[in-house]
Amino acid sequence: MTLIRDPQFQILMAILLAVLVVSSLVGFALSRRVTTEKGKEVVANLNARIKAWWLMVAVFCVAVTIGPLGSVILFALVSFFALREYFAISATLHADHRVLLWLVFVILPANYLLVAIKWYGLFAVFIPVYAFIGLQTRAALSGVTEDFLSRTARIQWGMMVAIYFVSYIPALLMLDLPQGSGAGQNFKLMFFLVVVVQASDVLQYIVGKLFGRTPIAPHVSPNKTVEGFLGGVLLATALGAALSPATPFNPWQAAIMALLICLMGFVGGLAMSATKRDRGVKDFGAMLPGHGGMLDRIDSLCFAAPIFFHLTRYFFT
Amino acid sequence: MLDHVLIAGARLLSGAVAFRHGFEFEPYAPRIYYANHSSHLDTLVLLGLIPDGQRRRVHPAAAKDYWWKTRPRRYIAERALNAVPVVRQVESHAEHPLRELEAALDRGDSLILFPEGTRGSGERVQPFKNGLHHLAAKHPSVNLVPVYIRNLNRVMPKGEWLPVPILCTVHFGAPFTVEPFPSRAEFLSHAQAQLEALSRQ
Numbered sequence: 001m002t003l004i005r006d007p008q009f010q011i012l013m014a015i016l017l018a019v020l021v022v023s024s025l026v027g028f029a030l031s032r033r034v035t036t037e038k039g040k041e042v043v044a045n046l047n048a049r050i051k052a053w054w055l056m057v058a059v060f061c062v063a064v065t066i067g068p069l070g071s072v073i074l075f076a077l078v079s080f081f082a083l084r085e086y087f088a089i090s091a092t093l094h095a096d097h098r099v100l101l102w103l104v105f106v107i108l109p110a111n112y113l114l115v116a117i118k119w120y121g122l123f124a125v126f127i128p129v130y131a132f133i134g135l136q137t138r139a140a141l142s143g144v145t146e147d148f149l150s151r152t153a154r155i156q157w158g159m160m161v162a163i164y165f166v167s168y169i170p171a172l173l174m175l176d177l178p179q180g181s182g183a184g185q186n187f188k189l190m191f192f193l194v195v196v197v198q199a200s201d202v203l204q205y206i207v208g209k210l211f212g213r214t215p216i217a218p219h220v221s222p223n224k225t226v227e228g229f230l231g232g233v234l235l236a237t238a239l240g241a242a243l244s245p246a247t248p249f250n251p252w253q254a255a256i257m258a259l260l261i262c263l264m265g266f267v268g269g270l271a272m273s274a275t276k277r278d279r280g281v282k283d284f285g286a287m288l289p290g291h292g293g294m295l296d297r298i299d300s301l302c303f304a305a306p307i308f309f310h311l312t313r314y315f316f317t
Numbered sequence: 318m319l320d321h322v323l324i325a326g327a328r329l330l331s332g333a334v335a336f337r338h339g340f341e342f343e344p345y346a347p348r349i350y351y352a353n354h355s356s357h358l359d360t361l362v363l364l365g366l367i368p369d370g371q372r373r374r375v376h377p378a379a380a381k382d383y384w385w386k387t388r389p390r391r392y393i394a395e396r397a398l399n400a401v402p403v404v405r406q407v408e409s410h411a412e413h414p415l416r417e418l419e420a421a422l423d424r425g426d427s428l429i430l431f432p433e434g435t436r437g438s439g440e441r442v443q444p445f446k447n448g449l450h451h452l453a454a455k456h457p458s459v460n461l462v463p464v465y466i467r468n469l470n471r472v473m474p475k476g477e478w479l480p481v482p483i484l485c486t487v488h489f490g491a492p493f494t495v496e497p498f499p500s501r502a503e504f505l506s507h508a509q510a511q512l513e514a515l516s517r518q
Binding site for chain 1: 334477479481485512
């Protein structure tokens with residue numbers, strides 16, 4: 001519980017709260033002012049998003065303040081919900097049922113258990129080596145060869161994105177950081193990652209809505225614009241630099257880290273958009289009103305988390 | 318208690334979202350929800366989407382030879398699912414196979430029916446049994462609501478005993494009654510066509 005008493009953590013919480021309050025007020029003001037049908041639709045979606053943000057921030061903060069186990073369980077659940085959405089759009093056969101059971105009820109808990117007990121050496125190779133071989137073996141034993149390569153590739157990629165990459169977020173808690181930024185610095189590192197990447201998403205959306213003209217990836221994600229991308233990433237990078245006192249990074253290092261994870265967030269979002277386009281869906285799900293599904297919200301974190309983890313581990317521990 | 322646990326479990330795995338295509342739950346009216354059947358979880362997911370105030374009045378039809386065979390199954394059927402038995406193998410003519418279902422409709426309650434008769438692979442809608450027409454003809458004012466459940470066959474396929482989480486959608490179609498249809502065959506083919514139309518939504 002030392003985390004709650006940490007002054008930096010309290011400031012971060014206060015800022016988050018202020019941002020939420022201000023955005024709710026702006027959302028309310030906009031809803032009174034728009035008159036066009038299209039404008040109303042955009043503002044209604046914006047307000048739904050803000051409302052969902054309140055809930056997501058609350059759940060995240062409660063889980064984080066409970067302690068390491070709270071974070072591990074939270075992201076294990078995130079993985080569970082992400083898999084639920086992923087397999088809804090990725091075709092599998094009846095023959096894959098046992099493979100999926102292994103994936104959800106053995107590999108997922110085992111992976112997060114390794115995070116919880118801070119066994120880095122096994123965590124790093126558990127999914128890419130053992131689970132990959134294990135699942136492929138189980139699939140071959142099912143005896144059904146129809147579409148074998150595509151089926152297993154889909155399952156393996158789902159495991160990679162929804163379990164392995166996501167688990168790098170709570171895995172930040174096992175890093176052996178140098179003393180310096182006060183209590184719960186691993187939590188603040190996790191905070192840095194999640195807040196910068198999500199802020200980059202939100203800022204890209206806002207800047208894009210205000211100034212967006214030129215599509216950046218018209219075939220994959222028609223709503224993303226060059227202006228939104230540049231503005232959002234730069235602002236989020238500045239935010240990252242401003243958060244440096246709460247991290248093991250100096251302001252320049254924090255800015256570079258923030259820039260890198262924003263770029264990873266962007267390409268992560270792009271890769272997941274391409275997946276959605278391929279499957280002919282707009283969103284992965286509907287559990288987060290305004291945002292879509294769990295995967296729609298965390299797509300940018302999926303690519304950013306492992307890169308952020310390994311860069312921090314290599315350069316700062 | 319058990320019903321809430323089972324329904325919550327089915328919801329966690331299926332994340333089922335209801336899409337209504339010209340159908341409203343309120344106000345309550347006696348209805349026959351008829352759905353495609355590919356998993357044991359169908360009933361739980363459907364029950365979970367029916368508003369709390371109405372759920373006690375909605376009875377899934379369950380095969381007597383299966384659900385009333387052992388004590389645990391019977392307990393689940395009666396206590397958790399609020400089910401009524403259908404006799405699939407008629408042994409004596411003393412009891413009509415759909416007697417309990419008719420009794421429920423007589424009380425103004427609603428039913429959940431799987432007119433394909435048994436769980437299919439989930440690939441396509443199987444030909445309907447006659448029971449749906451029998452019940453509708455005896456209760457001409459009751460509304461028939463087609464319900465297409467997508468993906469649940471992948472959550473727990475026939476023959477498997479453990480479910481995996483996969484997002485499902487449940488499509489409720491526009492209600493209709495038996496009256497406009499002069500014959501059983503026309504009614505059943507219309508009912509089946511309605512369900513197949515939902516499967517393409």
